[in-house]
Amino acid sequence: MKKETKIIAGLLAGAALGAAVALILSSDRGESIKEDVTDWLSDLIDSSKDKLATVTDAVKDKISKVSV
Numbered sequence: 001m002k003k004e005t006k007i008i009a010g011l012l013a014g015a016a017l018g019a020a021v022a023l024i025l026s027s028d029r030g031e032s033i034k035e036d037v038t039d040w041l042s043d044l045i046d047s048s049k050d051k052l053a054t055v056t057d058a059v060k061d062k063i064s065k066v067s068v
Contacts, residue, residue: 023033 020037024037026033
C-alpha cells in the first residue's frame with residue numbers, strides 16, 4: 001500500500017472514531033447511541049476474533065506441512 005493511501009485510510013478511520021465519540025458524548029439520544037455503538041464494537045471484536053482464529057489455523061496447517 002502506498003504511503004498516501006495509508007495516511008488517507010488513517011484519517012478516515014480517525015474521523016469515523018471521532019464521529020462515534022461525538023455521538024456518544026452528545027446528550028440528545030446518548031443512551032440509545034451508546035447501546036448501538038457498544039453492540040457494533042462487540043460485533044466487530046467478535047468477527048475479528050473469528051478471523052484471527054481462521055488465519056491462525058491456516059498458518060498452523062502451513063507450518064505443519066512445511067515441517068514434515
